[in-house]
Every structure is written in C-alpha cells, then in structure tokens.
Amino acid sequence: xxxxxxxxxxxxxxxxxxxxxxxxxxxxxxxxxxxxxxxxxxxxxxxxxxxxxxxxxxxx
Numbered sequence: 001x002x003x004x005x006x007x008x009x010x011x012x013x014x015x016x017x018x019x020x021x022x023x024x025x026x027x028x029x030x031x032x033x034x035x036x037x038x039x040x041x042x043x044x045x046x047x048x049x050x051x052x053x054x055x056x057x058x059x060x
Contacts, residue, residue, distance in 0.1 A: 030051035039060030
C-alpha cells in the first residue's frame with residue numbers, strides 16, 4: 001500500500017494511519033479535524049505536504 005501511495009501524483013489525501021506509515025517521507029501528522037494533503041504546483045515549486053481541515057475541498 002505504501003508503495004502505491006508514494007506513486008500517486010497530484011494532491012493526495014491521507015488517513016491518520018497512512019500519515020503515520022509515511023511520516024518518514026515528510027508527511028505531517030495532523031491534529032484531529034485535519035488531514036494531510038500533498039500539494040503540487042506548476043513551475044519551480046516542488047511538491048509539499050500541508051494539513052487542511054477535513055471539510056476542505058479544493059487545491060492547496
């Protein structure tokens with residue numbers, strides 16, 4: 001499962017268990033009510049992780 005998660009491109013939402021599994025890959029452990037989202041942007045900005053509210057819908 002971890003291998004498949006890391007192969008995904010674009011914004012990816014993770015459960016708390018998945019966050020704990022890949023924390024070594026810089027994914028944050030988010031507080032209750034928040035989820036980790038992998039953000040990618042065009043240009044020279046590399047992808048990054050951010051904690052967003054569970055009800056958040058949209059891009060980073």
